[in-house]
Amino acid sequence: MSDVIATERTRTNWAGNVTYRASALAHPTSTDELQRLVASTPRLTALGSRHSFNTIADTDAVQVSLQDLPPVLDIDTSRRVVRVAAGMTHSQVAAGLEARGWALANLASLPHISTAGAVATGTHGSGVRNPSLAQAVVGLDVVRASGAIEHVDASSPDGALDAHRVAIGALGVVTAVELAIEPTFQVATTVHLDLPWDAVSAHFDEVMSDAYSVSMFTSFDHRGARQVWVKHRVDEAAPAVNLVALGARPATGPVHPGENDPAGVTEQGGVPGPWAERLPHFRSSFTPSTGAEIQAEYLIPAASAVTALEALRPLASVFAPILIAAEIRTIAPDTAWLAPSSGRQSVGIHFTFRRDAAAVAAAVSRIEEALAPFDPRPHWGKVSGMSVEGLHDAYPRLTDFAAVARDVDPTGRFRNAYLARVLS
Numbered sequence: 112m113s114d115v116i117a118t119e120r121t122r123t124n125w126a127g128n129v130t131y132r133a134s135a136l137a138h139p140t141s142t143d144e145l146q147r148l149v150a151s152t153p154r155l156t157a158l159g160s161r162h163s164f165n166t167i168a169d170t171d172a173v174q175v176s177l178q179d180l181p182p183v184l185d186i187d188t189s190r191r192v193v194r195v196a197a198g199m200t201h202s203q204v205a206a207g208l209e210a211r212g213w214a215l216a217n218l219a220s221l222p223h224i225s226t227a228g229a230v231a232t233g234t235h236g237s238g239v240r241n242p243s244l245a246q247a248v249v250g251l252d253v254v255r256a257s258g259a260i261e262h263v264d265a266s267s268p269d270g271a272l273d274a275h276r277v278a279i280g281a282l283g284v285v286t287a288v289e290l291a292i293e294p295t296f297q298v299a300t301t302v303h304l305d306l307p308w309d310a311v312s313a314h315f316d317e318v319m320s321d322a323y324s325v326s327m328f329t330s331f332d333h334r335g336a337r338q339v340w341v342k343h344r345v346d347e348a349a350p351a352v353n354l355v356a357l358g359a360r361p362a363t364g365p366v367h368p369g370e371n372d373p374a375g376v377t378e379q380g381g382v383p384g385p386w387a388e389r390l391p392h393f394r395s396s397f398t399p400s401t402g403a404e405i406q407a408e409y410l411i412p413a414a415s416a417v418t419a420l421e422a423l424r425p426l427a428s429v430f431a432p433i434l435i436a437a438e439i440r441t442i443a444p445d446t447a448w449l450a451p452s453s454g455r456q457s458v459g460i461h462f463t464f465r466r467d468a469a470a471v472a473a474a475v476s477r478i479e480e481a482l483a484p485f486d487p488r489p490h491w492g493k494v495s496g497m498s499v500e501g502l503h504d505a506y507p508r509l510t511d512f513a514a515v516a517r518d519v520d521p522t523g524r525f526r527n528a529y530l531a532r533v534l535s
């Protein structure tokens with residue numbers, strides 16, 4: 112075994128609801144070391160920042176973290192592309208870009224997650240014109256089972272880039288990601304409280320498309336959308352929807368979408384600031400919560416959103432003991448084969464539950480029953496009870512993806528129990 116493998120056993124995911132079974136955690140410090148490790152280890156799984164809620168990043172063999180690889184942030188201004196080391200977090204990448212006058216189009220709610228991990232699961236933010244981060248990928252370097260590095264981009268044959276964008280760890284260890292960038296921009300976040308359900312239903316599309324990135328938070332109870340976060344890009348037309356006229360009231364101070372101290376959320380109150388300090392909901396300098404939570408999320412076609420929300424509302428009493436917050440976001444279509452937003456304008460219905468695995472499993476089963484008519488696609492990084500057949504129905508390119516995985520990794524070097532099940 113390589114000397115970069117520590118004897119220390121990997122502990123748990125960030126939320127503490129998955130105890131990793133890995134026999135070892137490797138921390139290579141150079142790409143060469145990583146390549147030798149991959150070539151000499153019969154089975155290994157890449158580990159990002161451990162923010163997934165299921166066993167997707169677990170293995171009973173070796174986990175490999177890229178945290179100790181040197182950071183890279185090279186901007187090609189003529190191509191409008193940044194090349195970053197795959198293990199760098201959103202906040203590291205965002206700070207580096209912002210300092211040099213550049214931006215990513217969108218970010219997830221949490222700046223602490225790794226670039227490769229976010230891309231690998233189709234992680235997204237909100238915005239009717241904003242696809243997932245995976246869609247911003249114009250190229251990537253991946254260490255294959257042989258230890259060789261391959262570059263994949265739009266010129267690679269057979270739509271390889273779209274197979275590799277959301278690769279759920281199955282196609283190799285990604286060492287570098289090239290992302291489309293644009294000149295930096297400013298965003299101002301305003302929050303309104305308690306938008307009644309009638310207004311949500313009657314004006315859903317209008318509200319969600321009224322600014323660059325809009326999120327609604329709800330408990331599915333009588334309060335309707337108890338928070339509406341409108342993130343307005345200041346170089347665009349001002350939001351036109353009058354949320355007060357629709358029955359909401361302006362927040363009088365900063366609010367947290369869950370139960371934590373609002374000091375940890377990015378600035379609200381309509382104060383313009385750089386994209387990197389507004390698009391994530393949480394500040395990078397704060398732990399967003401204790402982590403004692405479990406998340407589930409389903410992406411459905413945007414056109415079904417209002418009916419789907421109505422189908423979930425009768426479950427408010429099921430959710431009440433365990434739901435910290437549910438968030439509703441929009442995601443523009445992706446070309447990635449396995450993106451939950453692949454090929455369709457989507458609405459994501461996300462649930463942050465308390466860390467009570469049995470109660471969450473029961474709630475998730477009720478959610479999946481309620482959402483079944485709406486063709487839901489579960490988020491790869493969150494919990495779901497969907498069968499393998501269900502996943503194949505939800506993700507029509509899953510069989511094609513499994514064939515690519517067999518092709519690039521015939522001995523199953525990157526195969527863990529999660530992938531063995533999903534790609535069977």
Ligand SMILES: Cc1cc2nc3c(=O)[nH]c(=O)nc-3n(C[C@H](O)[C@H](O)[C@H](O)COP(=O)(O)OP(=O)(O)OC[C@H]3O[C@@H](n4cnc5c(N)ncnc54)[C@H](O)[C@@H]3O)c2cc1C
Nearest residue numbers: 159160161162163219220225227228231234235280285492
């Ligand atoms: C508090 C919180 C907030 C979140 N907010 C959002 C959100 O706003 N939007 C959203 O869509 N999701 C969100 N998520 C989910 C999160 O973005 C995903 O679970 C994401 O995959 C986490 O990235 P990670 O680096 O922790 O990956 P991990 O959980 O460590 O791994 C996830 C997958 O990525 C693979 N992977 C990691 N690194 C590499 C690599 N170098 N090469 C190849 N494969 C790799 C792993 O093998 C595994 O398959 C949130 C999660 C938390 C805990």
